[in-house]
Amino acid sequence: xxxxxxxxxxxxxxxxxxxxxxxxxxYEWLEAQSRVRAEQLLRGSADIEEARIGFLMKPxxxxxxxxxxxxxxxxxAVPLCPEHPDPELTYIIExxxxxxxxASELLDEKLRPIARAQNLSFRTTSELGGEVSLEENxxxxxxxxxxxxxxxxxxxxxxxxxxxxAVSTHANMTAHMESLVExxxxxxxxxxxxxxxxxxxxxxxxALCCALYSGAxxxxxxxxxxxxWDRFASGEVTVFMAVPTIYSxxxxxxxxxxxxxxxxxxxxxxxxxxxxxxxxALPVSIFERWKVATGHDLLERYGMTEIxxxxxxxxxxxxxxxxxxQPLPSVDLRIVNPESHKVLxxxxxxxxxxxxxxxxxxxxxxxxxxxxxxxxxxxSFEDGWFRxxxxxVLEEGYYRILGRRxxxxxxxxxxxxxxxxxEEVLRSHPAVQDCAVVGLPCEEWGERVAAAVVVEPGALLxxxxxxxxxxxxxxxxxxxxxxxxxxxxxxxxxYKVPRAWLCLDGLPRNAMGKIQKPxxxxxxxxHGEGPLEVSR
Ligand code: MLC
Ligand code: AMP
Numbered sequence: 001x002x003x004x005x006x007x008x009x010x011x012x013x014x015x016x017x018x019x020x021x022x023x024x025x026x027y028e029w030l031e032a033q034s035r036v037r038a039e040q041l042l043r044g045s046a047d048i049e050e051a052r053i054g055f056l057m058k059p060x061x062x063x064x065x066x067x068x069x070x071x072x073x074x075x076x077a078v079p080l081c082p083e084h085p086d087p088e089l090t091y092i093i094e095x096x097x098x099x100x101x102x103a104s105e106l107l108d109e110k111l112r113p114i115a116r117a118q119n120l121s122f123r124t125t126s127e128l129g130g131e132v133s134l135e136e137n138x139x140x141x142x143x144x145x146x147x148x149x150x151x152x153x154x155x156x157x158x159x160x161x162x163x164x165x166a167v168s169t170h171a172n173m174t175a176h177m178e179s180l181v182e183x184x185x186x187x188x189x190x191x192x193x194x195x196x197x198x199x200x201x202x203x204x205x206x207a208l209c210c211a212l213y214s215g216a217x218x219x220x221x222x223x224x225x226x227x228x229w230d231r232f233a234s235g236e237v238t239v240f241m242a243v244p245t246i247y248s249x250x251x252x253x254x255x256x257x258x259x260x261x262x263x264x265x266x267x268x269x270x271x272x273x274x275x276x277x278x279x280x281a282l283p284v285s286i287f288e289r290w291k292v293a294t295g296h297d298l299l300e301r302y303g304m305t306e307i308x309x310x311x312x313x314x315x316x317x318x319x320x321x322x323x324x325x326q327p328l329p330s331v332d333l334r335i336v337n338p339e340s341h342k343v344l345x346x347x348x349x350x351x352x353x354x355x356x357x358x359x360x361x362x363x364x365x366x367x368x369x370x371x372x373x374x375x376x377x378x379x380s381f382e383d384g385w386f387r388x389x390x391x392x393v394l395e396e397g398y399y400r401i402l403g404r405r406x407x408x409x410x411x412x413x414x415x416x417x418x419x420x421x422x423e424e425v426l427r428s429h430p431a432v433q434d435c436a437v438v439g440l441p442c443e444e445w446g447e448r449v450a451a452a453v454v455v456e457p458g459a460l461l462x463x464x465x466x467x468x469x470x471x472x473x474x475x476x477x478x479x480x481x482x483x484x485x486x487x488x489x490x491x492x493x494x495y496k497v498p499r500a501w502l503c504l505d506g507l508p509r510n511a512m513g514k515i516q517k518p519x520x521x522x523x524x525x526x527h528g529e530g531p532l533e534v535s536r
Contacts, residue, residue: 004151004170005177005213006034006068012188012215019219020060027215028134030064036132037069037125039140041100047074047143050150054098056080056089056107059198059220062125064208066102071170074143077152078165081199082107087491090114096153096165096371102128147171153371154201156305157418159389159406165371166305175364176205176308177213179329184239184274184299184315188215192239193231195223195246201305202279202414207241225253229261232294233268241276243414247286247298248444254293262293269294274315278303279414280446281401287321300324302401304388305416306380307331308365311399323398332362334385335392338405341382345394356393356402360385407517410439411446415495419517422451422498425491429484431455436507436515440500440524451498452520453480454506476503477527502527 009017013028041048053070055077057063063079070077078096080089093101093114100121103111108124115122151173153165168176180186192211196203211218219237221227223246231237242250254262269275275294277286278301290298301312302324310333313325327333327347334346335357344355362385369377380387389409391402404411408419419437426435434454439447466475481501488497508519 004071004145004174005209006031006072008213008215015188015215016217017212018061018064019217021220023061025061030068030212032132032134033065034068034072035142037065037128038072038142040128041069041073041075042140042142046141049074051075051100052078052096052098052153053100053102054078054080054093054096055102056082056111057102057104057125057198058082058106059194059203060104062104063198064212064218066125071145071151072142074145074149076150076167079152079154079199079204080111081197081493082110083197083495084493085490086110086114088493090118091162092155092165093118093120095155095162145170147174150368152204154199154204154305156200157409157416157421158376159408159418159420161418161420161424163418163421164373164376166367167369167371168308168367172308172365172367173205173209175330176201177210179331179365180206180210180309181214182329183312184210184276186210186214186216186239190214190216190238190273191236192216192218192241193228193237194218194220195228195240195242200279200415201303201308202241202243205308206276206278206303211239223249225250229253229257229265229269232272233264235268235271238272239274239276240272241278243279244277244282244286245280245413245445247277247282247290251286251289251293255289266293266295269296272296274299276301278309280411282321283443284321285443297321301328302359302390302399304390306367307361307363307386307388310359310361310388313398320398323395323400324392325398330363330365332385333399334360335394336360336382336385348394348397350394354393354395356391358405359388359390359392359399359401361388362386407438410437410449412439412449413445413495415493417449417496422449422488422492422496425488426451426453426484429487431483434507436517436520437498438517438520438524440521448500449496449498450500450502450521450524451484452502452504452507452523453484454504455480474527477501479503500524 009027009031016024017027017030018025053075055066067077101115105124147170149170150167151170152168155163156166157163194207275296277298282300297319299313303309310331311324312328313319335344337357344352344357366386389405392399410417422437423435426432433456436452438450440450442448466479480503508516
């Protein structure tokens with residue numbers, strides 16, 4: 001097994017590795033730039049020894065050079081999200097114990113004040129030194145890395161409080177890449193249109209690293225529908241990967257287009273060799289509409305930050321809508337009854353026909369630990385198997401995901417979101433006496449984040465008429481939204497901000513005092529906010 005993608009790049013030297021903003025760069029270029037940037041990170045030392053380096057860059061050349069440079073200098077890459085507000089960035093930087101922050105010129109102003117407040121070293125990539133010529137001689141020897149070296153920390157939401165940093169070693173990442181390269185036939189002739197964020201495993205490993213591991217070309221683009229369709233129509237793209245929300249947005253554009261444009265887009269898209277959906281359940285209706293628009297059976301697969309990819313419909317063979325196929329190469333996967341701990345299915349073998357339970361995974365791609373949280377790490381494994389918290393059933397040789405075991409984990413636009421984290425932020429507002437965050441099923445977003453709030457009497461400077469509900473429930477909920485939307489937006493990533501608000505006199509609780517979240521969802525439905533129709 002080779003250690004990582006950068007050790008393979010010599011094989012593809014003259015091939016185009018990256019395309020971004022109209023610029024194209026070869027593997028030889030990427031190798032040279034990342035070597036020089038690694039030398040700058042080393043600053044005379046032999047190895048940065050798993051130092052955590054946070055970097056804030058939009059998807060593009062700088063991001064990839066920096067990611068490779070951190071690895072080549074022996075560090076742990078902590079990708080930061082440009083859309084995150086300061087408190088969210090600060091939390092990750094502190095939690096990961098980041099010692100150096102890097103930003104592109106564009107994001108200098110966003111990160112520099114955080115670095116100053118944290119008393120951390122900070123450089124923009126141009127301060128580190130600009131592009132080098134390919135002829136420049138190698139000067140410094142880079143450290144030799146073993147596979148068990150930690151490579152990356154990705155922050156992922158859990159059932160409790162703030163996100164946790166999932167650590168992957170080079171061995172984990174390489175196993176993840178090799179499994180997908182084999183299953184989906186990646187090779188150096190491929191050209192992926194990359195539209196996903198680069199702080200989550202879907203965008204970082206499945207779409208970016210697998211392509212570079214194979215010597216393929218990565219073209220960065222925004223997930224803007226017309227732009228994507230036009231790129232499909234160019235005939236240059238061979239692979240596309242996205243979350244169901246993006247397919248929904250692309251379909252909307254296709255269905256709105258005139259006949260001529262639609263025919264051009266359809267013809268181009270039909271030429272891609274692979275289109276993959278994942279990160280959230282793909283509604284059967286989207287699978288079917290996509291088939292009409294492009295002729296493709298979307299390949300749906302299932303994964304998680306902690307395990308990499310676990311299940312996939314076949315590359316060659318029937319892709320069954322509403323299912324996620326079979327275990328990927330090198331993945332051991334089983335279904336366990338969480339109460340009795342009885343194994344109900346393992347691999348392709350159903351032990352109890354039709355019985356559903358928790359998905360558990362074992363294999364070389366499973367992460368090594370939650371950063372700085374040994375107790376959480378230990379609690380997430382059962383006899384060496386990682387407990388995903390997802391429920392599934394094996395039916396006629398195909399796994400079907402039934403949902404999450406916890407109501408407090410939501411998926412919106414493919415992002416995993418903790419209801420508890422949002423509730424904590426809402427409760428920190430003086431006007432919030434109590435609150436409950438739930439997901440409302442929605443075909444386009446998977447779920448929409450919704451917050452039911454009980455306000456502290458007298459804390460809001462709003463007329464009594466509104467607060468008492470005399471002006472109707474909508475006026476009260478709108479007033480609450482107008483106050484709390486900005487509060488959450490300043491503190492949480494945009495995709496965590498509630499899209500539906502309801503102001504209540506009290507929250508529904510059971511005899512034990514536990515909030516009844518299904519009843520909260522029903523209350524939203526009664527106020528005309530979902531649950532909207534979903535076809536599975
Ligand atoms: C945005 N909007 C939302 C919303 N997010 N509405 C409801 N729910 C949400 N979650 C609204 C905005 O307010 C705005 O409305 C409009 O939608 C467009 O917003 P936007 O911010 O421009 O959206 P956009 O940038 O288009 O983002 C949509 C997206 C993005 C689907 C491209 O969410 C995305 O990149 N998702 C991918 C997440 C991902 O990579 N997950 C992988 C995790 S790893 P208005 O009215 O203001 O216009 C993982 C493991 C695995 O899960 O298996 O892969
Ligand atoms: P994340 O923690 O962001 O990596 O998200 C992982 C979660 O996304 C999984 O635990 C599942 O709940 C969900 N997920 C990923 N792929 C699918 C899929 N194809 N169908 C249903 N849920 C999925």
